[in-house]
Amino acid sequence: MTRLEEDPGNSRPIGIFDSGVGGLTVLRQLLRRLPSERMIYLGDTARLPYGTKSRETVVKYSLKNTSFLVEKGIKCLVVACNTASSLALEALRQAFPIPVLGVIQPGAERAARLTRNGRVGVIGTVATIRSRAYEEVIRTVESSIEVVSVPCPLFVSLAEEGWTQDEVTYLVAERYLEPLRKRDVDVLVLGCTHYPLLKSVISGIMGEKVRLVDSAEEIAVQVRNLLDQNGTRNAGRERCAPKVYMTDSSPHFLELAQMILSLPATEFEYVDL
Amino acid sequence: MTRLEEDPGNSRPIGIFDSGVGGLTVLRQLLRRLPSERMIYLGDTARLPYGTKSRETVVKYSLKNTSFLVEKGIKCLVVACNTASSLALEALRQAFPIPVLGVIQPGAERAARLTRNGRVGVIGTVATIRSRAYEEVIRTVESSIEVVSVPCPLFVSLAEEGWTQDEVTYLVAERYLEPLRKRDVDVLVLGCTHYPLLKSVISGIMGEKVRLVDSAEEIAVQVRNLLDQNGTRNAGRERCAPKVYMTDSSPHFLELAQMILSLPATEFEYVDL
Numbered sequence: 383m384t385r386l387e388e389d390p391g392n393s394r395p396i397g398i399f400d401s402g403v404g405g406l407t408v409l410r411q412l413l414r415r416l417p418s419e420r421m422i423y424l425g426d427t428a429r430l431p432y433g434t435k436s437r438e439t440v441v442k443y444s445l446k447n448t449s450f451l452v453e454k455g456i457k458c459l460v461v462a463c464n465t466a467s468s469l470a471l472e473a474l475r476q477a478f479p480i481p482v483l484g485v486i487q488p489g490a491e492r493a494a495r496l497t498r499n500g501r502v503g504v505i506g507t508v509a510t511i512r513s514r515a516y517e518e519v520i521r522t523v524e525s526s527i528e529v530v531s532v533p534c535p536l537f538v539s540l541a542e543e544g545w546t547q548d549e550v551t552y553l554v555a556e557r558y559l560e561p562l563r564k565r566d567v568d569v570l571v572l573g574c575t576h577y578p579l580l581k582s583v584i585s586g587i588m589g590e591k592v593r594l595v596d597s598a599e600e601i602a603v604q605v606r607n608l609l610d611q612n613g614t615r616n617a618g619r620e621r622c623a624p625k626v627y628m629t630d631s632s633p634h635f636l637e638l639a640q641m642i643l644s645l646p647a648t649e650f651e652y653v654d655l
Numbered sequence: 656m657t658r659l660e661e662d663p664g665n666s667r668p669i670g671i672f673d674s675g676v677g678g679l680t681v682l683r684q685l686l687r688r689l690p691s692e693r694m695i696y697l698g699d700t701a702r703l704p705y706g707t708k709s710r711e712t713v714v715k716y717s718l719k720n721t722s723f724l725v726e727k728g729i730k731c732l733v734v735a736c737n738t739a740s741s742l743a744l745e746a747l748r749q750a751f752p753i754p755v756l757g758v759i760q761p762g763a764e765r766a767a768r769l770t771r772n773g774r775v776g777v778i779g780t781v782a783t784i785r786s787r788a789y790e791e792v793i794r795t796v797e798s799s800i801e802v803v804s805v806p807c808p809l810f811v812s813l814a815e816e817g818w819t820q821d822e823v824t825y826l827v828a829e830r831y832l833e834p835l836r837k838r839d840v841d842v843l844v845l846g847c848t849h850y851p852l853l854k855s856v857i858s859g860i861m862g863e864k865v866r867l868v869d870s871a872e873e874i875a876v877q878v879r880n881l882l883d884q885n886g887t888r889n890a891g892r893e894r895c896a897p898k899v900y901m902t903d904s905s906p907h908f909l910e911l912a913q914m915i916l917s918l919p920a921t922e923f924e925y926v927d928l
Contacts, residue, residue: 428712429702434815436905439701442927508907539812542707550826557823632709634781654715 392614395420395625396605397456399447402430403635404538404575405462406642408485409624411602412460413645416609418616421624422454423462425639426655428629431538432465433507433574440509444470445477446655450627452478457614460605461485464573464597465507468515481608488600489571490519494527496593497569503562503592504531505584506573507538516573530565534558534577541579542638548583555583563588571595579642627653665887668693668898669878670729672720675703676908677811677848678735679915681758682897684875685733686918689882691889694897695727696735698912699928701902704811705738706780706847713782717743718750719928723900725751730887733878734758737846737870738780741788754881761873762844763792767800769866770842776835776865777804778857779846780811789846803838807831807850814852815911821856828856836861844868852915900926 396416398409402425409423424447426432432440444466448459458481459474461467467484474482493502493516504516511533520527537558540551562570570592572578578596585594609615623645628635631652639650669689671682675698682696697720699705705713717739721732731754732747734740740757747755766775766789777789784806793802810831813824835843843865845851851869858867882888896918901908904925912923 428708434905434907435701435903439903439905509905535816536809536812539809543808550823550830553823553826630708630712632707632712632782634707 391457393420393616393618394455394457395422396458396460397422397424397448397451397454398460398462399424399426399444399451399466400462400575401425401432401465402427403639403642406626406639407575407578407598408460408462408601410643411598412605413624415602415606417621418618420616420622422451422456423624423626424451424653425626425628425635427631427635428655431507432463433509433538434535435509437469440466440469441473444474448474448478450653450655452480456480458483458605458608460601462575462601464575465509468510468513481612483601483604483608485597485601486515487519488604489573489595489597490516491523492600493569493571493595494520494523496595497527499566499568500526501528501530501565501567503565503567503570504529504573505534505537505558505562505570505577506531508533508535510573516571528565530562530567532558532561537580538574538576541576546579546583551580551583552587555580555587559584559587567592569593569595572597624648626650629653629655664730666693666889666891667728667730668695669731669733670695670697670721670724670727671733671735672697672699672717672724672739673735673848674698674705674738675700676912676915679899679912680848680851680871681733681735681874683916684871685878686897688875688879690894691891693889693895695724695729696897696899697724697926698899698901698908700904700908701928704780705736706782706811707808708782710742713739713742714746717747721747721751723926723928725753729753731756731878731881733874735848735874737848738782741783741786754885756874756877756881758870758874759788760792761877762846762868762870763789764796765873766842766844766868767793767796769868770800772839772841773799774801774803774838774840776838776840776843777802777846778807778831778835778843778850779804781806781808783846789844801838803835803840805831805834810853811847811849814849819852819856824853824856825860828853828860832857832860840865842866842868845870897921899923902926902928
């Protein structure tokens with residue numbers, strides 16, 4: 383095979399899964415950077431959230447989600463959920479013969495490169511913070527970096543309630559972010575796909591000088607690099623509408639999904655896993 | 656069979672399930688009123704919360720939970736979860752040949768009896784409020800009662816964060832409860848097993864004259880009546896420690912469970928459903 387265009391396998395879709403609809407921020411970035419790729423997204427809305435649950439449970443659900451996507455013939459997998467990326471990446475790589483990318487590594491690497499004073503903050507779910515996954519990758523890049531990690535369990539509910547510019551959210555965020563301000567971090571990783579929805583409140587409290595890292599943006603670059611390196615970019619030039627599956631399709635999730643993705647043509651489908 | 660004592664079936668346990676650990680408030684009340692009964696509790700912590708999910712999903716999980724308990728030989732089922740009680744009771748009664756009790760009816764009946772001015776408030780999850788289940792039962796008792804229903808999605812997260820006497824919780828509660836105060840309800844149903852944990856904040860905002868109805872207390876009375884009517888009370892006199900199963904056993908849930916149940920001897924066991 384001499385030319386990428388000749389491999390029909392390259393037109394296979396990219397699979398993305400998340401515990402819910404928050405990972406659609408990742409899908410949006412992927413569509414922006416890789417407009418000719420076909421994409422299948424699975425939101426495990428029936429079992430969300432993952433962030434309060436144990437490693438065993440998160441691994442089990444991640445394997446189930448990936449099986450579903452692999453049966454759809456995906457050429458690589460993007461784990462858009464921070465919690466699943468922290469806890470299940472190894473298990474997925476062992477179980478499936480396709481490239482598997484998580485959101486932790488790109489976000490952590492970006493943060494390690496951005497910091498000037500060597501103090502990086504990480505916020506995420508209880509499970510993500512407990513796993514110390516961001517810390518490990520940041521320290522691999524530069525072992526002298528001090529990492530201050532804080533779980534922010536209420537942020538997902540506040541974002542889902544739509545209180546993105548609210549007095550209550552401000553009060554909660556002030557309390558959660560206090561230790562990060564005290565330690566004077568100059569970079570803050572938004573280690574949960576919902577948190578970018580609260581960017582303005584978080585940024586208002588941390589101050590303009592603190593750079594916020596959104597893993598969704600970073601992972602899209604890594605996926606493009608991977609496809610290029612493996613020679614598996616889709617040669618087609620037409621834009622493909624993504625396909626979005628959800629394990630629970632209550633109106634609540636559909637509204638949120640449409641708000642986050644803001645692509646009217648998207649097809650949503652319920653799937654029973 | 657002339658005497659209850661002669662039926663060995665009466666020593667079979669009572670089954671209770673909830674989406675998580677909140678339903679342990681129901682187990683606690685049952686243990687208080689029926690100390691000689693054996694009890695098996697299943698908390699579906701791997702799939703919680705139910706309150707944001709669709710009817711189909713909640714019914715599916717409820718059937719799965721009940722199958723597990725029926726295999727353990729329970730003589731009757733208590734659905735401690737308000738959301739599952741709103742959405743899945745009929746499906747459970749059709750699928751299983753044992754008496755099935757939910758928390759909606761006892762709470763609604765109590766509220767209908769308590770009100771003096773004919774205005775009752777109900778707070779619960781999005782799914783419970785959307786189902787209008789409380790409203791229907793209250794109206795069956797007394798059709799002239801005005802029911803004001805408000806979903807309070809952040810209350811579960813606030814209770815689980817342990818912010819039960821907090822400025823933030825007070826602010827959130829003030830906002831959620833505003834329409835209930837405006838309509839001058841004199842009874843308020845706490846239509847979610849977590850909400851009793853926020854009783855003091857809720858009561859502080861609603862005022863002393865508003866009576867709060869906690870379904871956990873009401874359901875225990877109904878279960879006792881049912882066992883008496885069916886002649887299925889356990890004749891044994893010794894106290895039995897309850898058995899508690901959870902589908903996810905992260906430290907977070909175990910801590911919460913111990914806080915709510917406060918019975919040191921309780922045996923917790925993980926089960927993969």
